[in-house]
Amino acid sequence: xxxRKHWFPKPYADLVARLRxxxxxxxxxxxxxxxxxxxxxxxxxxxxxxxxxxxxxxxAGHLRKNQKLATSGPYSFTRNPLYLxxxxxxxxxxxxxxxxxxxxxxxxxxxxVYLPAIELEEQHLTAILPDYAAYAEKVPLLVPxxxxxxxxxxxxxxxxxxxxxxxxxxxxxxxxxxxxxTRTFWHW
Numbered sequence: 001x002x003x004r005k006h007w008f009p010k011p012y013a014d015l016v017a018r019l020r021x022x023x024x025x026x027x028x029x030x031x032x033x034x035x036x037x038x039x040x041x042x043x044x045x046x047x048x049x050x051x052x053x054x055x056x057x058x059x060a061g062h063l064r065k066n067q068k069l070a071t072s073g074p075y076s077f078t079r080n081p082l083y084l085x086x087x088x089x090x091x092x093x094x095x096x097x098x099x100x101x102x103x104x105x106x107x108x109x110x111x112x113v114y115l116p117a118i119e120l121e122e123q124h125l126t127a128i129l130p131d132y133a134a135y136a137e138k139v140p141l142l143v144p145x146x147x148x149x150x151x152x153x154x155x156x157x158x159x160x161x162x163x164x165x166x167x168x169x170x171x172x173x174x175x176x177x178x179x180x181x182t183r184t185f186w187h188w
Contacts, residue, residue, distance in 0.1 A: 049092025
């Protein structure tokens with residue numbers, strides 16, 4: 001599971017890394033327009049998306065960006081729990097919105113935008129964190145596995161969660177929930 005260097009051509013990866021935020025706005029607009037939630041889809045999808053959001057929160061409480069290699073908490077199961085949490089949250093919201101098309105759109109955008117961003121981050125982390133390559137040999141890129149050596153020594157830090165501004169993801173999720181509930185029960 002070594003760090004792979006060339007999934008995508010570098011110019012493409014650089015371009016889509018800059019387009020992550022604007023792509024997020026496109027996803028929000030598509031979500032707002034194409035979601036047609038039902039009480040049943042809300043019950044299923046909001047639970048899934050809340051799980052993804054919780055994974056993101058857990059990861060943010062262990063991450064000290066560009067300072068220290070995160071190997072504790074969810075980082076002992078996958079190298080990219082924030083991205084995995086984003087994917088789970090988005091697919092859960094698509095399920096809550098009762099839209100297979102949104103699920104396909106979110107998965108496609110994740111593949112075309114977030115995977116190249118992950119590649120660039122892996123290259124960056126390999127350059128600045130001496131232990132990253134060895135860590136990448138042991139811990140899978142995205143799909144979690146049970147760690148062979150147990151959890152890393154660090155514990156969750158709410159201060160780190162706040163420093164990483166993960167509350168912004170919670171705020172976005174709450175806006176999506178309000179939108180879905182409103183569309184479900186007021187049918188507009």
